[in-house]
Amino acid sequence: MRRVAVGAVLGMLTVVIPFSAAAAPADPAPPLAAYRVAGLDNSAARTAVANQGVEVLAGGRDYLEVRATPAQADRLRAGGLRLDPLPATAPLPVPVAPGQFPIGYQGYHTYRQLTAELDSLSAAHPNQVAVSSYGKSVQGRPLLLVKISDDVRVDNHEPEVLFSCAQHAREHITVEMCMHIVRRLAQGYGTDPAITRLLKSREIWVMPMANPDGAEYDISTGLFAMWRKNRQPTPENREVGIDLNRNWGDEWGCCDGSSSNPASDTYHGPAPFSAPETAQLRDWVNSRVIGGVQQITAHIDFHSFSELVLWPYGFTSSDTGPGLNKSDADTFRKLGEQLAATNGYKPEQSSHLYINDGSIGDWMWAQHHIWSYTLEMYPTSLTQGGFYPPASVIDRETARNDAAVDLLLTYADCVPRITAAPCGRR
Numbered sequence: 001m002r003r004v005a006v007g008a009v010l011g012m013l014t015v016v017i018p019f020s021a022a023a024a025p026a027d028p029a030p031p032l033a034a035y036r037v038a039g040l041d042n043s044a045a046r047t048a049v050a051n052q053g054v055e056v057l058a059g060g061r062d063y064l065e066v067r068a069t070p071a072q073a074d075r076l077r078a079g080g081l082r083l084d085p086l087p088a089t090a091p092l093p094v095p096v097a098p099g100q101f102p103i104g105y106q107g108y109h110t111y112r113q114l115t116a117e118l119d120s121l122s123a124a125h126p127n128q129v130a131v132s133s134y135g136k137s138v139q140g141r142p143l144l145l146v147k148i149s150d151d152v153r154v155d156n157h158e159p160e161v162l163f164s165c166a167q168h169a170r171e172h173i174t175v176e177m178c179m180h181i182v183r184r185l186a187q188g189y190g191t192d193p194a195i196t197r198l199l200k201s202r203e204i205w206v207m208p209m210a211n212p213d214g215a216e217y218d219i220s221t222g223l224f225a226m227w228r229k230n231r232q233p234t235p236e237n238r239e240v241g242i243d244l245n246r247n248w249g250d251e252w253g254c255c256d257g258s259s260s261n262p263a264s265d266t267y268h269g270p271a272p273f274s275a276p277e278t279a280q281l282r283d284w285v286n287s288r289v290i291g292g293v294q295q296i297t298a299h300i301d302f303h304s305f306s307e308l309v310l311w312p313y314g315f316t317s318s319d320t321g322p323g324l325n326k327s328d329a330d331t332f333r334k335l336g337e338q339l340a341a342t343n344g345y346k347p348e349q350s351s352h353l354y355i356n357d358g359s360i361g362d363w364m365w366a367q368h369h370i371w372s373y374t375l376e377m378y379p380t381s382l383t384q385g386g387f388y389p390p391a392s393v394i395d396r397e398t399a400r401n402d403a404a405v406d407l408l409l410t411y412a413d414c415v416p417r418i419t420a421a422p423c424g425r426r
Helices: 006-012 043-050 072-076 109-124 174-190 193-201 211-219 276-287 326-341 360-368 391-399 402-411 415-419
Strands: 031-036 055-060 062-066 082-085 131-135 141-147 162-163 204-208 296-304 309-310 346-349 371-377
Touching: 031 072, 043 062, 062 072, 062 296, 062 326, 062 415, 072 109, 082 296, 109 131, 109 211, 131 276, 131 346, 141 174, 141 276, 162 174, 162 360, 162 402, 174 193, 174 204, 174 211, 174 371, 193 402, 276 360, 296 360, 296 402, 309 326, 326 346, 326 402, 346 402, 360 371, 402 415
Parallel strands: 162 204, 162 296, 296 371, 309 346
Antiparallel strands: 031 062, 031 082, 055 062, 131 141, 141 204, 309 371
16 A cells, blocks of 8 residues: 655645646646544455545554545535544655655665665675566566675576565655665675575575656655556546556456556556566466476565555455365464564455455465465554654664565475465465
């Protein structure tokens, strides 16, 4: 899902930021305001709110935080819901220069800075870190791919684990999470016995910025644009962008868990995999089927915010579904609960928050039986900074997931053994 400080976020909600210099002038967008919608104590109630066309920012056990137009807010109130405005309590951030993070946020990586640090880590640890790409974005940026192992030059047919970050542009803290994983594992090899053991028996892949065009656009003015989607022009429409995490092919657009409106932040695109960023990530995952066996066994897709551990399926409220039986569901839940025990997040099946369709996690499981989790990072509320926590929390909040990362790596050889079930599908 999703510290400019709160005032920064709320102050920007009424600013219309142009999609591109070449775009035709658009009609003024209705003003948006942020609210906590209380009393939503079940998935159906939260899904009903999401389906009103509001932008869902975060969710918890009995609420959603949303951005809504006045008309949308009136409809929700008419339905008997209580909307608590989220207050502005802090000043706007101070910009440095276009394309740079504002003052207070300069610990975050731009795409260029990310590329430079990864190249530096690869040069310092040539046997453990290899940097390449798995394709190019709409605007031609290489989609960065990092391999980490005890010897990156050799494919040892060991269990492989994938970590992906920043499908959603404004979720910059997830880029720092993926960068932290690469840095920690590379620097720990040969000095930390636990990390050394893991790298000798696993191959790890990291995609630190799956939506580089969107991430760069989000800071293009030197402030924050609250941008979520990629930067793909929509044919015959003035809108720009597809929500990458609604563009995956499994149950795409099936269940009112995404939008067919190009203006929506959850626009699923005109067809599955119509975004090159998702299509090329798909093709790379498919390429890891070697000798008829998918080498990737486990996956975490990092998002922000809400502090949640989520697992498939998102498109159905049932705990089971096509290709996901009770034993699978029990395994997902058990490992999900143990991941959450390490970081203090709330564990639940994705659809138990609200229905969503066309997500990476659903596709990973349905197509390849990869044990795929979504981790929604810090914070839990827009009032704590929402998508833009200050750089001062990066080290704390990325290290907070070290034990979860290590736990997933530990079980990657046979995830079902967490419930004493047979490994079966690997």
